[in-house]
Each structure stands twice: as structure tokens, then as C-alpha cells.
Amino acid sequence: MEKKLVIAGFGGQGVMLAGELLAEAAKDEGKFVTFLPSYGPEMRGGTANCDVIVSDKPIASPVIAHPQAAIIMNLPSLDKFEPLMEKDGLLVLNKTLIPREVKRTDVRVLQIDAQTVARELGNEKATNMILLGAYAEVEKPVKLESLKNALKHFLTGKKEALIPLNEKALEKGAEIAREFLGGK
Amino acid sequence: MGEKVLMKGAEAIAEAAIRAGCMAFFGYPITPQNETPEYFSRRMPELGRVFLQAESEVAAINMVYGAACTGTRVITTSSSPGISLMQEGFSYIANSNVGCVVVNAMRGGPGLGDIAPAQADYFQATKGGGHGDYHSIVLAPHTIQETVDLMYDAFDLADKYRIMVVMLVDGLMGQMMEPVEFKEWVDVKKLKTPEWATVGQGDRDHRNIITSLEILPDGLEKMNLALQAKYKKIKENEVRLEEYKMDDAEYALTAFGTVARIAKTVVEMARADGIKLGLIRPITVWPFPEKEINKRADQVKFFFDVEMNEGQMLEDVKLAVNGKKPVHYYGRLGGVVPTAEEIYGEFKKLVGGK
Amino acid sequence: MKLIYKKPDTITKRDTTYCPGCPHGIAHRLIAELLEEMDLVKKTVIVWPVGCSVFGYYFIATDAVEAAHGRACAMATGIKRTHPESFVISYQGDGDLASIGIAEAVHAAARGERITVVYINNGNYGMTGGQMAPTTLIGQITTTTPYGRKPELNGFPMHVPEMLAALDGPAYIARAALDSPQHIIQAKKFLRKAFNAQKNNLGFSLVEMISACPTNWKMTPVEAMERIRKEVLPVFPIGEFKVAKGVE
Numbered sequence: 128m129e130k131k132l133v134i135a136g137f138g139g140q141g142v143m144l145a146g147e148l149l150a151e152a153a154k155d156e157g158k159f160v161t162f163l164p165s166y167g168p169e170m171r172g173g174t175a176n177c178d179v180i181v182s183d184k185p186i187a188s189p190v191i192a193h194p195q196a197a198i199i200m201n202l203p204s205l206d207k208f209e210p211l212m213e214k215d216g217l218l219v220l221n222k223t224l225i226p227r228e229v230k231r232t233d234v235r236v237l238q239i240d241a242q243t244v245a246r247e248l249g250n251e252k253a254t255n256m257i258l259l260g261a262y263a264e265v266e267k268p269v270k271l272e273s274l275k276n277a278l279k280h281f282l283t284g285k286k287e288a289l290i291p292l293n294e295k296a297l298e299k300g301a302e303i304a305r306e307f308l309g310g311k
Numbered sequence: 312m313g314e315k316v317l318m319k320g321a322e323a324i325a326e327a328a329i330r331a332g333c334m335a336f337f338g339y340p341i342t343p344q345n346e347t348p349e350y351f352s353r354r355m356p357e358l359g360r361v362f363l364q365a366e367s368e369v370a371a372i373n374m375v376y377g378a379a380c381t382g383t384r385v386i387t388t389s390s391s392p393g394i395s396l397m398q399e400g401f402s403y404i405a406n407s408n409v410g411c412v413v414v415n416a417m418r419g420g421p422g423l424g425d426i427a428p429a430q431a432d433y434f435q436a437t438k439g440g441g442h443g444d445y446h447s448i449v450l451a452p453h454t455i456q457e458t459v460d461l462m463y464d465a466f467d468l469a470d471k472y473r474i475m476v477v478m479l480v481d482g483l484m485g486q487m488m489e490p491v492e493f494k495e496w497v498d499v500k501k502l503k504t505p506e507w508a509t510v511g512q513g514d515r516d517h518r519n520i521i522t523s524l525e526i527l528p529d530g531l532e533k534m535n536l537a538l539q540a541k542y543k544k545i546k547e548n549e550v551r552l553e554e555y556k557m558d559d560a561e562y563a564l565t566a567f568g569t570v571a572r573i574a575k576t577v578v579e580m581a582r583a584d585g586i587k588l589g590l591i592r593p594i595t596v597w598p599f600p601e602k603e604i605n606k607r608a609d610q611v612k613f614f615f616d617v618e619m620n621e622g623q624m625l626e627d628v629k630l631a632v633n634g635k636k637p638v639h640y641y642g643r644l645g646g647v648v649p650t651a652e653e654i655y656g657e658f659k660k661l662v663g664g665k
Numbered sequence: 666m667k668l669i670y671k672k673p674d675t676i677t678k679r680d681t682t683y684c685p686g687c688p689h690g691i692a693h694r695l696i697a698e699l700l701e702e703m704d705l706v707k708k709t710v711i712v713w714p715v716g717c718s719v720f721g722y723y724f725i726a727t728d729a730v731e732a733a734h735g736r737a738c739a740m741a742t743g744i745k746r747t748h749p750e751s752f753v754i755s756y757q758g759d760g761d762l763a764s765i766g767i768a769e770a771v772h773a774a775a776r777g778e779r780i781t782v783v784y785i786n787n788g789n790y791g792m793t794g795g796q797m798a799p800t801t802l803i804g805q806i807t808t809t810t811p812y813g814r815k816p817e818l819n820g821f822p823m824h825v826p827e828m829l830a831a832l833d834g835p836a837y838i839a840r841a842a843l844d845s846p847q848h849i850i851q852a853k854k855f856l857r858k859a860f861n862a863q864k865n866n867l868g869f870s871l872v873e874m875i876s877a878c879p880t881n882w883k884m885t886p887v888e889a890m891e892r893i894r895k896e897v898l899p900v901f902p903i904g905e906f907k908v909a910k911g912v913e
Binding site for chain 2: 707709710726728739745747750752
């Protein structure tokens, strides 16, 4: 098993947190994992993306040229990563901010109105967790439970109160993904 | 060994140095390695150790030089432009025979360049960099775990040979996260002030003077010869390399650091296609594993050197191969990281052309 | 027989490399006398500069290191921070400190490093043959100001103690002169306070010592000392610029 995921969006959308959470969960499961962030030069509001590889063997290159899966949180990121996707790769899209359809016909697409769903759950900032939950349900790099358990490493102090919301968002994403898989 | 923790390379470097007994940090901020000094700034005061943000890299390396003269385990970390500013200090440190550790998280150059990962400081690190005939031991780890493990060795080597040890990494290794396991803490109570340290004469029957100056050419030649004798000993005893799937290899990749890691994927790709490709990865890029590479020249059809520079280690590989077999090269510049697919594509062109 | 004068034991027997009439020897003796009087010899590390006093460790018998040009304050910082028990002196000339090493000096002062700087100002680069220094007087002829130092070309002499006294880090800042017995006695008093500043952990300390360079000034030693009084001291007045409580 080797899962190569790119997460991409604007800075501030929780791209890095989603990637680090997956990496932490994979580490907790005793898997090999690399997390490689890439930022623009801006401190705020620029583009951000990260490469996460989860594997049961040692990982050679941490750089992903052709993602097997991508969580895409905004339109510029879709423009950038769509052409790079592996054949049959999975695109998990934040439909709320992506007004266009995917052009490629040789990839799997899971569109989620994630920001709206997150708002309904109580906080738009949980958009990243909805998308991550959905991705994890389809590709199964780690168990959903491991992702939920790993939240405590990142949401500490005052942010601890946000753990239940983020757990719910992960579950909600997984639920949407199950419908997607069932509907296929 | 403790449990695995997920850590950014730049922070793991600092934690490893602290556990390896580093008692002082002097440095100046520069991207892409600011997480390292920031981590030191939190941890060193907790442990009653020294953290000082200097006014420049020039000052920082001279503070390191001063601290090294007291026989203290000391470190600075920087990135390419900052390392350029430190070259004068490196040269003085070399001819003063004091030890320290310097981390260079290389970024794209020349000049201000960019903040992306690069390997273009290879010449600067391995050939001296400052003025005069000198070398530093240069370690080029390719994973965060290896960086952490080598940090302990870096301080041991610096103490043992009274020499500067460079940890040559790149921005990619600093920024990426990976689970790491740390070795036991070095018991700093056992780190005694060495007999040669300049800390005040105290009870000694002689005073200590540390200088890189010897105005008489005969005397300075003697100093140089003593340095060269030390380097010879290091060359004989401290060469380290990894040979990956080289036992039956018909072709050999040569690469260091991040590129070596990518090269392992290339080896797997070739093997999946039934091509017997291996990788020679120098862990010490100075001293360079000349003999080992020369020996492999009897075995392989050609070498294929891949770097994130215009072919710097290539020259050492060629010297080691010494004309026995062709040495090809592929590289990306300016902070572009080559992909495994790209490298494999170039390799296949070479094999196909045979 | 009553002993009225004795060379300090901390001054070595070696002949100095200084020119006849050069006051470096006087500054060395003041340091050595005070180290002995204050029982600091065995704790002392002196950071020597690049300049005429580059071989200073041959003449004052303490532990010593030799810094790169201008970096003495940084090196002294590295020693003091990792070995606070050591008594650390940075001995620097005006080219070394006020020109190439001004950043290191200012920041060591601003941080309040517990080091003592002995700053020798002879108005030119002595070792390299008498070029203009940051302290060269207006109109003064040097090998790189053959028509005299002109403000419009070379700016104005730098007053290091006055500059550093504006910072919060220093505990003691003063300027003395080495031209006459009276001034030399005063210089020793100032230097004692500077040593106290470090010994009592009060902060950074520096004493500028107005010196002479008879060789490059092309004067006899006596003429050079007279020039200090007539031309240099009016521009660089003797005095204490910062005196923290507890340096007495």
C-alpha cells in the first residue's frame, strides 16, 4: 500500500493542518509517512499545498509528481493539479469554491459542497476535515478513527473545544463519501 | 530509542542537537530554516543552555568560534546566503583546530536566489569555501531520521578531530515532516572543558593560546602540514556511504541528500522494468568515498550522477572513477526538484543509446 | 631597598613588535597591572585583534585567542556566554572596532555583554601603513588621504564612546589618553572601573585610549604626544560617558 495525496487551496483553509493530521494518524498506525509543504512567499492568503505519502514500506521520494488523489479546495488548485493527476486518480473537490466541472474523463471525481456542509455543522473552518474524511473513506490510507484520535495533537489549549466539531466533520465527510461509493 | 514523533526536519535538527549535548546556539534568521533557531530559542533556556540571536551571520560564526575555543559543543544553522557570509569564520576555525557544527539548509542561488531546495553549495562545503587549504567534514543525510542520527556523530566528530562539521541538507528536508525516533540524551555532565580550551589559565602550568596566525612561512607550512595530516586521518577513518541495490548493479546512480532519496525511487522503477540499477550515496561528501566508487567502476557499465546543481559532486565522481567508465549527469537548477519519472526518463535515454 | 617600580609578572619577557614610542606597551602594562591587582590573571581570556596588536598574546601572559578582523566582540561574546566564569577582554584598534567591526561592537554593547573592550585610537591603520581610519581627523594626511581628510569625501571622525553611551546595555564607557603620566594614571582608574563593570556583572564596558602612531604620523614620540594634546584631545575629549552604580 502506498497512498499519494496532494491537498491544495488558499492559505488559511487548513490545507497544512489536514495534511499534518493525516501524517500524524499514519504515524500512530505505525505506517511510514512523509509530509511536504509548499507555500508561496506570502505570509497570508497565498496558495498552499502539501504532499502526503502514506505507505507500509519506507518512502523514497517525498515529492509527488502525479497524485493518486487530491483534495482541492479552490479553483486555482484545480487548474494546477487536474492535469497532473494519475489516470483513475481521485479528485475530492470543495465544490463551494469551484464553479467549473472537471475536464478530464479518466479520473474519479467526488464533488462536495463542503463549505456549506461545514457551515451547517457549525463552523466553515471545518471544510478541510469534511474533505479529508471523504478522502479517507474512499482511499483508506488510515482508519477514520485514527484521524479523530490525532486531532488532540493539533487542537490543544483553547482549541481543544473544537475537537468534537472536527470529529463530526470527519464523520460527515466519510458519510458523504459512502453515499458516493454506494451510488456508483 | 524512544517513541516515534512526527516532526518537521528543521525542528528535528534542533532537538537532535540538543540531545547530542549542544550547549550553545548562535545564529541569524534566514528562510527556509527559521524553525530551527526558533526551536532552539524555546528549548535552550529551558535547559539552562545558551541561545543568542546574533546581529549577522558574520557575528554569529565568530561567536561560534569564540564558544568553540572554550571547548563547548556549539552550533549555528543557516541557509546558503548566510553560509556565504560565514566563510571567513570557517577558515579561521579550521586553522585554529576547534570544533563546531554548522547546518546549511541549502536554497537556490546564486545571489539572493530563491527559497526553494537546492544543492548548489556542494563545492563551497566540500572544497573549503573560505580562504586557504582546509576542509570540513561534510555530512549529507537523505532523510530526517538520518539527519537526527548523524547529528550525534557530527558533535562527536567535531570533538574528536577538533574540526568543523557541516550538516549539508536542503530546504526540502527542513520543511518536510516525517516520524523520527531520537537516540538517548548525551549526558552533558560528562562533557568536560578540554585541556586546550581558552577559559583562563586557572590551575594549569601553562597558558592556552588559540590562533590561526603564524607569520613565518616555515611555521605556517608546518601548521598546514599538521592540518593535512589530520585530514588524511579523517579520510582513512571517516568515509561513509550507502550502496543501495549495488550487488548486482549494471548501472549506478550517484546522488546525495534529497536527490539520493528520489534516486531510490528511480532504482525501484528500473528494477520493476528488469534493469539492474543501483545507487551509490555518499553520506560523507567530504571525505568523499573515492575508493568505493572506483571499485564499482569495474562492475557497472556507466555512472549516472544526479544533483540539484550544475554538476558539482559530478567532479568528485569523475575523479573517483578516473576514466574507467563513462559518468553521465542530469540536474535541475535554481531550486527545482527533479522528479523520479524525469530522472528515470533521462536514464532510459542513456541505456537506450548504448 | 625599597621597590618603587617593577614590570608586572603578567607582561612577558619577550621584546614587543611595536615601534619605538608606540603607546600599545603602556596600554598592555595597565591591563597587566590591573589584572594582577584585581586577582584576575588566571581567569582572563584576551581576544586579540587584527592590527598592530595582533601578537598581543606574546606580551600579556594570559589565555588568549586571535580574532578575525573586526570580530573580537563577537568572539568575546561566544567565550563569555559559554564560559561566564572567564574574565573576557577584547583588545581592539580603531580600524578593527570602529570600521570593520562596528556592528559587532555596537551589538555587544546593546546586549550588555559582560565583556570589557580596550579600544586603542591612534587615528589611522598602523599595521597596514597608515591609511585613513574612521577616527582620522579632518585635514589629517594619511596614505589614503594624501590631500588631508575632507568631510565631503570621507565624512567625519567617529566618536565611539559617545555613540555607545546612548545605548542601555553598557555599564561603563569612557575615553582616556596615553600621552602623559597624569593621563595614564587616569586611564588606569577608568580601566579599573571598566573591569569592575564586568567583575560585578553590571554590563558591557569600554575604555577608549587615545594613542599615538609616531611612525605613520612621521613624528618623534615626543612630537606625537604633543599632537595628541594639541590636535586630538580637542576633538576626542577625555571623560566618562556612562557610569553605572557599582563600578567604583
